[in-house]
Structure formats: structure tokens, C-alpha cells
Amino acid sequence: MGLHVLISPPFSSSTSIIFKPTSSASLLFKFGYALSKSPSSTTTYLRPSSLKYVASPPTSIPLSGYFSRRTRRFHGGFIAATAAPGSVQKSEELRPSVSPDQSWVQRQNGIEPLTGSEVPLRGRIYHETYGCQMNINDMEVVLSIMKNAGYSETVDVPETAEVIFINTCAIRDNAEQKVWQRLNYFWFLKREWKSNVAIGRSQSRHPPKVVVLGCMAERLKDKILDADKMVDVVCGPDAYRDLPRLLDEVDYGQKGINTLLSLEETYADISPVRISKNSVTAFVSVMRGCNNMCSFCIVPFTRGRERSRPVESIVSEVRELYREGVKEVTLLGQNVNSYNDTIDNTDVEPGTNWKLSDGFSTIAKVKKMGLRFSDLLDRLSTEFPEMRFRYTSPHPKDFPDEFLYLMRDKHNICKSIHLPAQSGNSTVLERMRRGYTREVYLDLVHKIRSIIPDVGITSDFICGFCGETEEEHADTLSLINEVGYDMAYMFAYSMREKTHAHRNYVDDVPEDVKQRRLTELIETFRNSTGQCYDMQIGSIQLVLVEGPNKRAPETEMIGKSDRGHRVSFVNVAVPHRDGDYDGQRKVAIGDFVEVRISKSTRASLFGEALAVTKLSSFYNSMDESIACVS
Known part of the structure; x- marks a missing residue:
């Protein structure tokens, strides 16, 4: 009348724990040490540092840990067993190297499980992102955190994943409704997993853990967690470092939740895992949160107050992107031109010196003024003259004159400004x-x-x-x-x-x-x-080529102009003026191409490719042409 529990690595051999009924009323652990005990005293967690002796469990105690019958999987460094009252004896035996969860599936269902080489140690990740570019960048931060925690593989469909991330937007109701629809489908996957295992159709090792990230996580955490076991983890935008721990909590029957907002978190030390591996454009977050408190906006309540990354950490990330071949970087922030680095700047000034656009006011108070957004853009555009820089999303109040003159004078700061009006009535x-x-x-x-x-x-x-x-x-x-x-x-x-x-x-x-x-x-x-x-018809625009035109992928390429317009052109061999190639060849992704605009629609431009060039060379030649005309 006993229960066998196998302990897998970190031990070199498996260990059998056999429970035998006794009438003793004491519980003595000399087997490692107890980590925690539930309020009901029915669950005890152990991490075995050595296996010596365990005597006399007084009642039925599930030692929840390394193998969980509820989740049908083992968990590193813990043991789990349900036992009748009795004493415990130790025995050791060498066993073949088969992971316990696989042997359980084989034993219960008679089917061949996925092998260890097919499933990463800590599970595969599927992710979806809704909302703004900031959410895209946040997902890249999350993937970096998870990679460092052992979740090293992502998949393209949720049916094959052990962990499902859905990064959410709470700005408008329509965005939230889309998320609820997806959560319903993920819940269906969780329910169907057991029956799929029974008939040999499961593509994942265990039921997927569903994780809600982003603004909905903070705004609707209670509603999400109460939604009929749809979701296992709810994690707010400032708590992504805690994700590995929250996922571990799920293994022990708990809901993982952390939606605390931070006054300091910027993830400045984390190198994001780029979702678009071969893209020539990238997003870089420079600040988080918003202090403006517009009456319609939920962002200050879901993203917290403004805090800026140090300039040096941003420069370091951009430098790495440049080495990887990225040609255009979009700087991100909920209120990006309120950037204010008081960490890297030793000459911090009083916040009263903060300059607004003429005629604008704000209820936000600046206590200390450090390096502003114009300082950051000046540094980046000077250090990386062959990269283009955009930014979003700004507030109209933070466009002092010196910032506008900087945009005019720097050829690699795109001449495109997002100026949210919201209404035309005072x-x-x-x-x-x-x-x-x-x-x-x-x-x-x-x-x-x-x-x-x-x-x-x-x-x-x-x-x-x-x-x-x-x-x-x-x-x-x-x-x-x-x-x-x-x-x-x-x-x-x-x-x-x-x-x-x-x-x-x-x-x-x-x-x-x-x-x-x-x-x-x-x-x-x-x-x-x-x-x-x-x-713009008749003008020559510098276009960064992003890929084939989907409407004519065999013959046309498409890219973006300095103003942010989509420009397509027939891909023919053109001269190269960048000094790296002698002769003519067809345009490639990542090239800067001079294009003469010949036709326009209400949403795009079409033109003729003239030459491949360097960013700096194009604007130097344009300046020389203007000087000759004048």
C-alpha cells in the first residue's frame, strides 16, 4: 500500500520514495528542506539537497513538486506524491534516461510522445501582439527575458505551444473584444489537450499556459483571472522580468499575477529578441509611461508615469542594430518627445526650465530636467549618419523651436511629424x-x-x-x-x-x-x-527598400520615403553610387534608392529607380544642387 515517486535530474539516478502506513503522529523531514506549506496544511514543497530519512507523515500529504498529476508533468528539483499516513523508506535504482512526463504519457495512453530533442526543456512559445508599436517592442523584451530563462523556441501556431503570450491593448473597446475572442480559442485548446493526447494528436507536451500581457492585464486583471480558467498568468507592462517565476507558480496550482506599475523600470539592460529577424527597420523604446493625463486616455493608468532610459543604453542598442544591418530605427515612447534623461546627464537643471511649444500648457510637472529628446536625436543622428531615425508618438506640447531646427538640419532625421490633434474644436x-x-x-x-x-x-x-x-x-x-x-x-x-x-x-x-x-x-x-x-510628382525621393511589392512581387520593390510614404518601383538594374559596388545590379532589400516619382494615389507613390546610394551621399548631392541653383 505505497506510492512510487521517481526523481529525475538533477540527480544522476532515480530515487523511489515508498510510503507505508503507520500510526505515528509526527512529521519529520531530514530530506532537504521545506520551502512552504499551504494554509490548509495539505501541501508541502520540498527541494531535496540530500536524501536521508523521512519519518511518519501523520495525514495524507501531497508533496507537490517534481511530478504533478494535475498538470501531468515534472518540475525541476522538486518531488511530488500523495500518500496515506505512514513512514518513508529510501531506495535508489538506476533507470534509463527517459523523462518522467514522457513515460507517464506512454504509460497512460500507449502512444509515442515527443522526444526531448523535439520539445525544448521549458516549452515552446507562441505570441500575438495587439495595439501600438510599443507593444511590439515589449514583446521583443519579453522574448529576451524568456530566452534567458530557458524558453528558447518560438512557434508560428498556438496549437504547438506550451506557453501562449497575448500582448494586449486597452485604448479602445474594439481592441479588447479581439483579445477576448482569442482567449476563448486558447481556452478551447486547453480543454481539448487531454482528448488530443488520448488519441495521439497532441502537438504540445502539456496544456498550454495562457499569459495575458500589456495594458489589459493591468486594467482588467480581476475579470481576466475570473474568466472560467481561461488564463493562467496576468502580467503588466512593468513586471515582465517576473514572468519566469509567474509561470513556475502555475505548475503548483496557483494563478500567476503581477501588475504592479514602476516609477523606474525601462528594461534598459535587456537586449530585445527581434521578431522580424531580417528586417531593415527596428523599434527602440526610449521612455515609458505618460504624465499628461488627457481625460479620455487610459495610458497613465496602464503604463504608469514617465521615466526615460539612459542615453548610453539607447546608443548601445542602436549600435548593435547598425551592426546587424538595420537601416532605420523608430524611437518609441507613449509621449516620446517628453524624453528626459536625468541619469546620464550630470548637468541636471530645475524642471522650471522645461520649454513647451509656444502657447501650450500642461498639468504635468517636471521636477528635474536632464537630456531632452533633441539631445538624444542629436547624439544618434551624429553617431550613425547612415541610419534614418523616426519617432512616435509625440505630444504637440513638446516641440520647442530648437527641436524643429535640429530636424531641419540633420539629414537622417526623417522629415515626418506625428502631431495628434484629437479634435478641431477648442x-x-x-x-x-x-x-x-x-x-x-x-x-x-x-x-x-x-x-x-x-x-x-x-x-x-x-x-x-x-x-x-x-x-x-x-x-x-x-x-x-x-x-x-x-x-x-x-x-x-x-x-x-x-x-x-x-x-x-x-x-x-x-x-x-x-x-x-x-x-x-x-x-x-x-x-x-x-x-x-x-x-511630389516629378521630385526625387530617397527610398529605403523594405521588400517586394505584394501586388507584383516578381517585378516590383516597395519602400518608404523620408516623409513616410510608401513608394513602389520596377526593379531593374541601376547604377550604384555608394562606392561599394562598381557597375549596375538590381535593387536589394536594405538599399537606399533614388526614385523619381511619376504617379500618386491617395495612399502611395510610384516611380522610377535611378540609382542606389548612401544616405549621406544623397543629401550632400542635394545640398550641392541647391547651392548651384542659388
């Missing part, structure tokens, strides 16, 4: 707590275009915000026409809990009205944006 902007009026915003647009004549301007708009009237909506339509944006992101308002609007306003615009206004926004933008593309 009253709505006040309710949104944006810190500017329509007139002040337009003044900034005019200043930007006077300093950087060929700049591309993009924006964000929200329609149907609390209390928005038809007249206020019409002001937004007129702003779109007046500015003439290159591109815009437009959304119907979605009330978010915890925000200032949720606490103080009423979401009183009917959904059908929101959708009608959104349609009007989109139509107005489409009718106004054509001139941004038409005016």
Missing part, C-alpha cells in the same frame, strides 16, 4: 485636457512647415467624445481640410474606466452618431490628402 480640447486650443495648434503647424518646408504631418482624431455637438464635430472636419495631413488615425470615442472622463463626464453621444461622424472624418481625410502625394 471647447472639446479643453474637456479632453489637451493643453491647447485650435488656434495654438494651427500656429504650431504653420511654424513646423515654415522651418521644415517638405515635412509630412500625420495626426490622431477622436469623434463622439463626451458632449460633442454637431458644430464641434464640424470644426474637426474643417481642421482636417485646413491642415492637409499625410495620414491620420481616426476613431470613435470609447469610454475607459479610471480616466478623468469616466469619473466626470457622461458618454452621451449615441453609438450610431459616433459611427456616422467617424465615416465623415474618414471621407474628409481621403478627399484632402491627395495633394500631399500629388505635389
Whole structure:
């Protein structure tokens, strides 16, 4: 009347623990040491440092650990067994090198399990990401953390994964609904795993652990964990270092949760694992969080307050990307141009010296001012003259004049500015707590275009915000026409809990009205944006080639211009002016190509490839041409 428990490596041989009934009422462990005991005193965790003697368990005690019958797997360094009252005797025997979880599957189902070489030691990862570019970069950070913890392989489909990550967005309800749909499917995979094992169809070693990351994790952690065992781990944006531990907790029947926000975490010391291995573009996070507290926005509550990475850690990451062949880097932050490095800068100034765009105000307070975003861009553009730099997403309040002049003078800082307006009506902007009026915003647009004549301007708009009237909506339509944006992101308002609007306003615009206004926004933008593309016909644009044009992959290539426009061209042999190649050849991914624009649509450009060149060479020749004309 006993139970055999096998202990796998780190021991060189397996050890059998045999429980025999006795009437003793004491529990004495000289077998390693006890780590923890549950409040109900039914579970004890042991990590055996040596196997000497265990005497007299008084009651049925599951020693939860190395082998769990609930999860059907073993866990390193622990033993697990359920025993009737009795004494324990030790015996040792050498056994073939077969992992216990595999032998369990064989024994229970009579099927051939995956071999150790087919399944990584700690499981394969499948990941999905929703939302902004920051989430993409965060997933790369997560993959780096998991790789260092022994999760070394990713897969392309969730059916073959032992761990499923879903990185979420909480900005709008539509994004959250997509996540709930995917969680339902992952729950289905968890339920079907056992029956698939029984018939030999399982592609994963154990039921997948489902992990929710990102903004939804912080905002809806309780709802997610209560959702009928859909999710095993909930981890917020500032707690990704804790993921390996949280996953281990799941092995012992616990839910893993950590959504604490940090005032310091920037993951500056972590080198992200790039999701797009062969891409010539990359994202680099430079700061996290937001202090602006716009009334509609959940970001300060899901991402925390602003904190910036040290300049040197950013430069180091960009340098590594340059060595890997990356040609364009997008600097990321929830409010990227509020970057403020007080760590690397020894000459920290009082926060009262912080300069805003003319006419703008903010409720955010800066205590100390260090190296600003213009300092960071100046350093990067100088040190890496053959790389292009973009940034997103900025706030209009943080465009002081010196920053605009830097963008004008540095050839490798892209002449593209994202300038989120959100509304074209001053009253709505006040309710949104944006810190500017329509007139002040337009003044900034005019200043930007006077300093950087060929700049591309993009924006964000929200329609149907609390209390928005038809007249206020019409002001937004007129702003779109007046500015003439290159591109815009437009959304119907979605009330978010915890925000200032949720606490103080009423979401009183009917959904059908929101959708009608959104349609009007989109139509107005489409009718106004054509001139941004038409005016480039006949010009020569420098295009970074990103790959074949999907519409004609055999004959055409596509890339992005300095202003951020998509440009396609027929791939024919062209001269090379970069000094590395003598003669002509077809264009390759990662080349900077001079393209003469011959045709435009409302969303893209088409032209003729003239030559492959270097970034610096192109702008030097352009400067010489301008000097000759003048």
C-alpha cells in the first residue's frame, strides 16, 4: 500500500520514495528542506539537497513538486506524491534516461510522445501582439527575458505551444473584444489537450499556459483571472522580468499575477529578441509611461508615469542594430518627445526650465530636467549618419523651436511629424485636457512647415467624445481640410474606466452618431490628402527598400520615403553610387534608392529607380544642387 515517486535530474539516478502506513503522529523531514506549506496544511514543497530519512507523515500529504498529476508533468528539483499516513523508506535504482512526463504519457495512453530533442526543456512559445508599436517592442523584451530563462523556441501556431503570450491593448473597446475572442480559442485548446493526447494528436507536451500581457492585464486583471480558467498568468507592462517565476507558480496550482506599475523600470539592460529577424527597420523604446493625463486616455493608468532610459543604453542598442544591418530605427515612447534623461546627464537643471511649444500648457510637472529628446536625436543622428531615425508618438506640447531646427538640419532625421490633434474644436480640447486650443495648434503647424518646408504631418482624431455637438464635430472636419495631413488615425470615442472622463463626464453621444461622424472624418481625410502625394510628382525621393511589392512581387520593390510614404518601383538594374559596388545590379532589400516619382494615389507613390546610394551621399548631392541653383 505505497506510492512510487521517481526523481529525475538533477540527480544522476532515480530515487523511489515508498510510503507505508503507520500510526505515528509526527512529521519529520531530514530530506532537504521545506520551502512552504499551504494554509490548509495539505501541501508541502520540498527541494531535496540530500536524501536521508523521512519519518511518519501523520495525514495524507501531497508533496507537490517534481511530478504533478494535475498538470501531468515534472518540475525541476522538486518531488511530488500523495500518500496515506505512514513512514518513508529510501531506495535508489538506476533507470534509463527517459523523462518522467514522457513515460507517464506512454504509460497512460500507449502512444509515442515527443522526444526531448523535439520539445525544448521549458516549452515552446507562441505570441500575438495587439495595439501600438510599443507593444511590439515589449514583446521583443519579453522574448529576451524568456530566452534567458530557458524558453528558447518560438512557434508560428498556438496549437504547438506550451506557453501562449497575448500582448494586449486597452485604448479602445474594439481592441479588447479581439483579445477576448482569442482567449476563448486558447481556452478551447486547453480543454481539448487531454482528448488530443488520448488519441495521439497532441502537438504540445502539456496544456498550454495562457499569459495575458500589456495594458489589459493591468486594467482588467480581476475579470481576466475570473474568466472560467481561461488564463493562467496576468502580467503588466512593468513586471515582465517576473514572468519566469509567474509561470513556475502555475505548475503548483496557483494563478500567476503581477501588475504592479514602476516609477523606474525601462528594461534598459535587456537586449530585445527581434521578431522580424531580417528586417531593415527596428523599434527602440526610449521612455515609458505618460504624465499628461488627457481625460479620455487610459495610458497613465496602464503604463504608469514617465521615466526615460539612459542615453548610453539607447546608443548601445542602436549600435548593435547598425551592426546587424538595420537601416532605420523608430524611437518609441507613449509621449516620446517628453524624453528626459536625468541619469546620464550630470548637468541636471530645475524642471522650471522645461520649454513647451509656444502657447501650450500642461498639468504635468517636471521636477528635474536632464537630456531632452533633441539631445538624444542629436547624439544618434551624429553617431550613425547612415541610419534614418523616426519617432512616435509625440505630444504637440513638446516641440520647442530648437527641436524643429535640429530636424531641419540633420539629414537622417526623417522629415515626418506625428502631431495628434484629437479634435478641431477648442471647447472639446479643453474637456479632453489637451493643453491647447485650435488656434495654438494651427500656429504650431504653420511654424513646423515654415522651418521644415517638405515635412509630412500625420495626426490622431477622436469623434463622439463626451458632449460633442454637431458644430464641434464640424470644426474637426474643417481642421482636417485646413491642415492637409499625410495620414491620420481616426476613431470613435470609447469610454475607459479610471480616466478623468469616466469619473466626470457622461458618454452621451449615441453609438450610431459616433459611427456616422467617424465615416465623415474618414471621407474628409481621403478627399484632402491627395495633394500631399500629388505635389511630389516629378521630385526625387530617397527610398529605403523594405521588400517586394505584394501586388507584383516578381517585378516590383516597395519602400518608404523620408516623409513616410510608401513608394513602389520596377526593379531593374541601376547604377550604384555608394562606392561599394562598381557597375549596375538590381535593387536589394536594405538599399537606399533614388526614385523619381511619376504617379500618386491617395495612399502611395510610384516611380522610377535611378540609382542606389548612401544616405549621406544623397543629401550632400542635394545640398550641392541647391547651392548651384542659388
